[in-house]
Amino acid sequence: MAPRKQQEIFDATLALLARRGYESLTIEGVAELSGVNKTTIYRWWPSKPALLAAALMEADALAFDPPDTGTLRGDLEALVEGVIALLTSPPSSDIAVAALGAAVHHPELNIGAFFADRFAREQEIFERARVRGEPAATADPLMVLDLLAGAVWVRAIFRGLPVEAGFARRAVSAVLDGVGSEGGDAA
Amino acid sequence: MAPRKQQEIFDATLALLARRGYESLTIEGVAELSGVNKTTIYRWWPSKPALLAAALMEADALAFDPPDTGTLRGDLEALVEGVIALLTSPPSSDIAVAALGAAVHHPELNIGAFFADRFAREQEIFERARVRGEPAATADPLMVLDLLAGAVWVRAIFRGLPVEAGFARRAVSAVLDGVGSEGGDAA
CATH class of the missing domain: 1.10.357.10 (Tetracycline Repressor, domain 2)
Known part of the structure; x- marks a missing residue:
């Protein structure tokens, strides 16, 4: 995945976490906000915790x-x-x-x-x-x-x-x- | 309220918090576990946050x-x-x-x-x-x-x-x- 696209997914993940909390965070919501197809996201990060863990570790926003x-x-x-x-x-x-x-x-x-x-x-x-x-x-x-x-x-x-x-x-x-x-x- | 009864309510509140988390904590659940009527609990602590704040401050368990x-x-x-x-x-x-x-x-x-x-x-x-x-x-x-x-x-x-x-x-x-x-x- 292109690094910029990956960062857009991480940004969307962290924005939704901050706005709505973990319980309301969904890969569907991240797909919608980032404009990336949800099956693409699932292919890279098979679960919500996996996606959030990657975002916390690798997002430029928390660099x-x-x-x-x-x-x-x-x-x-x-x-x-x-x-x-x-x-x-x-x-x-x-x-x-x-x-x-x-x-x-x-x-x-x-x-x-x-x-x-x-x-x-x-x-x-x-x-x-x-x-x-x-x-x-x-x-x-x-x-x-x-x-x-x-x-x-x-x-x-x-x-x-x-x-x-x-x-x-x-x-x-x-x-x-x-x-x-x-x-x-x-x- | 008798201090011992109050402590039983606080113990039940903290036990349910630890076991099930805040979202699942209810005054009904505290009433059931402590054996104290729920209208009595509501008379002293009008809401779940009020009850939990009191329990954190005054429970012997956290003395x-x-x-x-x-x-x-x-x-x-x-x-x-x-x-x-x-x-x-x-x-x-x-x-x-x-x-x-x-x-x-x-x-x-x-x-x-x-x-x-x-x-x-x-x-x-x-x-x-x-x-x-x-x-x-x-x-x-x-x-x-x-x-x-x-x-x-x-x-x-x-x-x-x-x-x-x-x-x-x-x-x-x-x-x-x-x-x-x-x-x-x-x-």
Whole structure:
């Protein structure tokens, strides 16, 4: 399938997910919105969960390139800014929330694979920091990313509170410098 | 209503939520499972979201007392252990996941009020640390709790990965000491 056609199918899938939720998402609806024949869609993705999983992983709308700012701190701040943008600006915030809602009810969506794919690419950030000899590069990348990504989800989605300016810088400072140290995250 | 009867209604509400999901939860079902007349339930909680919001806030099954171990580090570790237990042991993990799924689709559940209520009580931990003169007590409590609670959600629920032994200690050390410092969260 031509890449552009594939992206149109993914866009339609994510738009319908965000608008109507997973239960109301159908391959027929995606066919209608994208203008692609539904038998063509079924040939490539044999089920709704397969189509949605592919869209989450491969849609340009959710594309992800690990930042490369020259320092671990800068890279992590850029990464957190990216999660903030994803979770606070429509349509990506509607897509993310709908995908989370669907994922917790439908293990067949295998959202863990989505996070594993992102994590594999995020590790570059730590590898480059190791090459540069930064001390924090010895940290456990999974723990650092769980803390930072989790903070944005809790603040923006669970609490429904604003993510204030400086949140990314302060979150990264907390994890790299510690809040108990001088120069840490003082209130 | 007698407190014990109220708890039976809340238990039935959360059990049905965990078993069947929010869409299939009905006050009739809660009446049947709890053995309480449905008109009695409606008199106290006029709608399904009102009943579920009350159950999430007031059920003994989700009761929460801020730990008091004598140090901020100990209290935060105990808090993280509590979130790990909540999110990895049934039935509370099923309840939490179903509640999250419902909350993202149904803003009328006002899950933000649930988190605000918890946060109001968690702040005690930081107030006691301030009285003791601990340096980390000047940290922003909301940021610290967003990082720590978020890490458990991302690891256990989003990634679907095991929360290894020592996770709470390592997560708290990352936030209090920083991963870039000596004695930090080295891999």
